[in-house]
Amino acid sequence: MLVKSLALVGALAAFGALVTAGPVAAQNYPNRPIRAIVPFAAGSATDIVARTFGDRMSLLLGQSIVIENRPGANGMIGADAVAKAQADGYTILIGTNSTNAAAPALFNNVPFDMHRDFQPVSFLCSVPLIVAVSNAVPVRTLAELIALAKTRNDLTFASASASQRVSTEMLLAMTGIKMTHVPYRQGPTAMQDLIANRVTLFTADLGVMLPQVRANTVRALAVTSSTRSPQMPDLPTVDEAAGLKGYELIAWFAMFTPANVPAEVVTKLNAAVREAAKSPELQNALTAALGMQVAPSSPEELSARVREEAAKWMQAATIAGIEKQ
Structure with a gap:
């Protein structure tokens, strides 16, 4: 002391x-x-x-x-x-x-x-963001999610800020897939709905997402920075996971x-x-x-x-x- x-x-x-x-x-x-x-x-x-x-x-x-x-x-x-x-x-x-x-x-x-x-x-x-899906979604990788989205028209994504929305919209545009946007007033509510499988996907910063990923309440697919995060070194970048050269968006x-x-x-x-x-x-x-x-x-x-x-x-x-x- x-x-x-x-x-x-x-x-x-x-x-x-x-x-x-x-x-x-x-x-x-x-x-x-x-x-x-x-x-x-x-x-x-x-x-x-x-x-x-x-x-x-x-x-x-x-x-x-x-x-x-x-x-x-x-x-x-x-x-x-x-x-x-x-x-x-x-x-x-x-x-x-x-x-x-x-x-x-x-x-x-x-x-x-x-x-x-x-x-x-x-x-x-x-801080970079993590792209995550509900545990109920039958995918383990970002590539698998993209493939699933090409066969479905009922997938949704949540956002409560510009970085959350634009990061996901960029991903959709660069891969040619479609999801319905579900806007939220605040991020914690969007997270609750992701955990409950009321939305398919939510991209949020590590500060919000990391505790849920570590608790296994949601499934992380990729990080939005150009390099991997030291906190999750095994999690690929969006570029690595989906081959999207030039993709990067951080908060x-x-x-x-x-x-x-x-x-x-x-x-x-x-x-x-x-x-x-x-x-x-x-x-x-x-x-x-x-x-x-x-x-x-x-x-x-x-x-x-x-x-x-x-x-x-x-x-x-x-x-x-x-x-x-």
């Missing part, structure tokens, strides 16, 4: 050195709890990332980071709430590729401008504030993210347990990444043949 206490004191001291050089206004921030809006349900990967980073950042900032789940509309409800919040640094968004890259490619009436209405703080982490998570938040506040939040990311507890919770790659960034790096990802997701939606809703 003494070693851990000394380590925490050292981390706090190092963090203080990073942020005390700012103006007096920055030194007064935060002086009350910070609200972190998660635009997806409790138990989702975004929620896990938010709570894990939030716990560590609270220690560093000296104020609680209160998680508020606002799921719905593929994350747009929660993201819009942050876009319209007061620009004082006390409301932050744990955004994703769904809210801060893919939305314009999938929807006609996005209620915010992801470039104009948000201030990037830091990239947090990324990512990042922190944003409303636009026009003082630069000093952004600097302090960014420093807290970077220091939190060094924590062995955070690394164990996200990387070792869930296969996430933790990679904090500067605000400028995140801004550039959002623009690159927006172009990438527009191309992915086109390949998948998705019409805007």
Whole structure:
């Protein structure tokens, strides 16, 4: 306990050195709890990332980071709430590729401008997805599923986010098979229906899928990244399993504030993210347990990444043949 206490004191001291050089206004921030809006349900990967980073950042900032789940509309409800919040640094968004890259490619009436209405703080982490089927589906490999789908017209797939939907739609488009899309408000409900065999297939990130795969409640067929996951080294990539060259789609998570938040506040939040990311507890919770790659960034790096990802997701939606809703 003494070693851990000394380590925490050292981390706090190092963090203080990073942020005390700012103006007096920055030194007064935060002086009350910070609200972190998660635009997806409790138990989702975004929620896990938010709570894990939030716990560590609270220690560093000296104020609680209160998680508020606002799921719905593929994350747009929660993201819009942050876009319209007061620009004082006390409301932050744990955004994703769904809210801060893919939305314009999938929807006609996005209620915010992801470039104009948000201030990037830091990239947090990324994670591949697992393509899985119900245990009741009579297939063991992705190739067998593709063959089955070519003889059936009653197969379905679930999605509750842009990455979940587009990853599956890309797979269908590149293999020429058909499945009926079943949209969900939140990922945990889609998972429950996969386990109960009310949907055939669900593609979700490792954070959500891995515990179910390890518990044998669903059957994993492939991973959506270009390389295999260290957490499941025996699970092939979609490319390996189905011969789909160039197939890759991963989910990512990042922190944003409303636009026009003082630069000093952004600097302090960014420093807290970077220091939190060094924590062995955070690394164990996200990387070792869930296969996430933790990679904090500067605000400028995140801004550039959002623009690159927006172009990438527009191309992915086109390949998948998705019409805007």
